[in-house]
Amino acid sequence: MEQSKRKKNEIWEWIKAFLIAIGLAIIIRQFFFAPIIVDGFSMKPTLEDHDRMIVNKFSYKFGSPERFDIIVFQAPEGRDYIKRVIGLPGDRIEYKNDVLYINGKPYDEPYLEEFKKAELSGPLTFSFTLEDVIGRETVPEGHVFVMGDNRRFSKDSRHIGAVPFDKILGKTSFVFWPFEDIGFVK
Template identity: 65%
Template sequence: MSQKNNEVWEWIKALIIAVLLAGGIRLFLFAPIVVDGESMMPTLEDHYRMIVNKIGYKIGEPERFDIIVFHATEDRDYIKRVIGLPGEHVAYKDDVLYINGKPVEEPFLEEAKKKADGPLTYDFTLEEVTGLDRVPEGHLFVLGDNRRFSKDSRIIGTISMDQVLGKTNIVYWPPSDFKIIK
């Protein structure tokens, strides 16, 4: 084989390895997602581009207030915030979240509450919206931050961990809005 053919073959191998690595990273570790809609405002704006961490929940458990991406339907993924964990009772009364009967602060909603003309969400209990008294094992109760305009567990029910793609908290586009959400 000539020097030139050898060099071409090395470039081809390098490109194949790069494509396989990129595909593997996207399939198993991290993936991009585009926020579609206003259900997570003011935390996430429509058309933000984010990175989904697919391995976080393979080695750890979701925590309250994590922002997750999950398969809502066969062809549609949703991005919402974890509110209720397995075994917990969830309720809202007078714009206050109650977990197992105790009030829980939601600091990410403070600005929205100040600007709102009325409550951010209607009063409800887990039983009223899902027919369950507790979030089942292996499931999560999720809500959008824009509670008035979010299709979430109040409508679609609890989310099985099998539906969860991963956690997201890095906005990378547009660059002027780059941030890591706590």
């Protein structure tokens, strides 16, 4: 009788441990970290199609996106996009002769050097002003202007407009698969 009781207690302890583990996994994935798979080539050369990454959902709970962060956000059609933050609220954005200007000052984009060195016919990023693409002179308050690193083949703020903060799911900078690409990206 006592051995049967001990066996039931042991089974119950295993069930409790299993339920606690499942509950913690759900909480961690929902509020802190989640995996995401890169779908497409819009972030080449920084990220490759099918790279698997970790999204830090906690990163912007107490802070705001910073220029050049790689973020995951919910796009208007309901899909999750991975893009780079180019403009912050109040910024004036312009591309001229393949150079990024923010508030009139030129910025280097070292993550684009590999593509810029390639034999391209024409610029990697075609010239535009923020007013040309979103109809405003500055990035609206509570929004960011994002672009993919593969500028010629990226559906980004030039097409979908500025991204509201409340649509940002988190920041991502760690590739965990494929094995040979494990590490942080910038």
